[in-house]
Amino acid sequence: MNYATIKKFDIANGPGIRVSLFVSGCRHRCKNCFNKEAWDFNYGKPLTDEVMEEILDACRPEHITGLSLLGGEPFEKENREKLISLTKKFRAMYPKKDIWCYTGFVLDTELLKSEDSDIYELLSQIDVLVDGRFVEELKSPSLLYRGSSNQRIIDVPKTLREGKVLLLDGKWERTMGSTDIYEA
Numbered sequence: 001m002n003y004a005t006i007k008k009f010d011i012a013n014g015p016g017i018r019v020s021l022f023v024s025g026c027r028h029r030c031k032n033c034f035n036k037e038a039w040d041f042n043y044g045k046p047l048t049d050e051v052m053e054e055i056l057d058a059c060r061p062e063h064i065t066g067l068s069l070l071g072g073e074p075f076e077k078e079n080r081e082k083l084i085s086l087t088k089k090f091r092a093m094y095p096k097k098d099i100w101c102y103t104g105f106v107l108d109t110e111l112l113k114s115e116d117s118d119i120y121e122l123l124s125q126i127d128v129l130v131d132g133r134f135v136e137e138l139k140s141p142s143l144l145y146r147g148s149s150n151q152r153i154i155d156v157p158k159t160l161r162e163g164k165v166l167l168l169d170g171k172w173e174r175t176m177g178s179t180d181i182y183e184a
Contacts, residue, residue: 001025001082003047004038004072008058014100014128014145016065019058023047023083026073028104030134034147038072047082055086059094066098066127075103075111080118087125098127100145107131107154108165128168129154 002024007013010020025041026033037043045051059067067090074083087099101122105111107129111119123129130146130153138148145153158166 001047001079002042002044003051004035004044006051006055006058010068012145013068013070013102014066014098017063018066018068018100019055019064020068020070021047021055021086022070023072023074023076023079025076025078026071026104027076028073028133030104030136032136032139033134035071041076041078043072047086052082052086052089056089056093059090059097064097066094066100069099069101069126071102071104073104074101075105075119075122077116077118080116080122084118084122084125087122091125099125100128100130101126102130104133105131107152107159123156123160126156129156 004022004024006022007020010018013020022035022038024038024043026039029039033039055067058064067087069083069087071079073079090097090099103111111123111131130151132148132151135148135150138150140149143149152165153168155166155168
């Protein structure tokens with residue numbers, strides 16, 4: 001598995017200051033994707049054990065609120081095994097920090113309908129999932145933590161527990177100065 005880039009001080013892909021891993025490989029090919037170069041599974045560098053340790057070490061400072069996984073596409077079959085390993089290590093080291101993941105797949109109609117057990121294993125490590133393909137016609141710069149209004153910000157543990165998609169409650173967004181996160 002390859003990765004496109006690592007951002008160690010990201011404020012755009014989840015609340016607070018985060019470490020963000022942009023994986024390589026995506027078959028969605030959304031129109032006007034901001035990260036087209038990461039569509040190629042061979043783009044970037046290999047995600048080695050040493051690179052994973054670098055990511056985990058970058059998450060150590062108290063001011064880092066969590067880890068964000070983006071792409072490319074984290075839920076592509078080629079990326080799941082390494083991301084499961086990374087997220088499990090992150091969980092063990094930082095139980096009070098969160099994991100956000102961005103996917104072009106739709107949680108209830110695509111990911112949860114899959115019979116691939118590694119999808120569930122990766123989902124079980126994630127706190128917040130921003131799902132749905134980027135749709136250029138639904139793009140709005142006023143949206144917080146997502147590119148187009150069709151994308152949802154999902155509380156994954158509650159969703160898996162309740163058996164229905166539940167959006168993140170939004171308590172944190174008021175501290176970010178916005179209350180319109182879920183406006184379509």
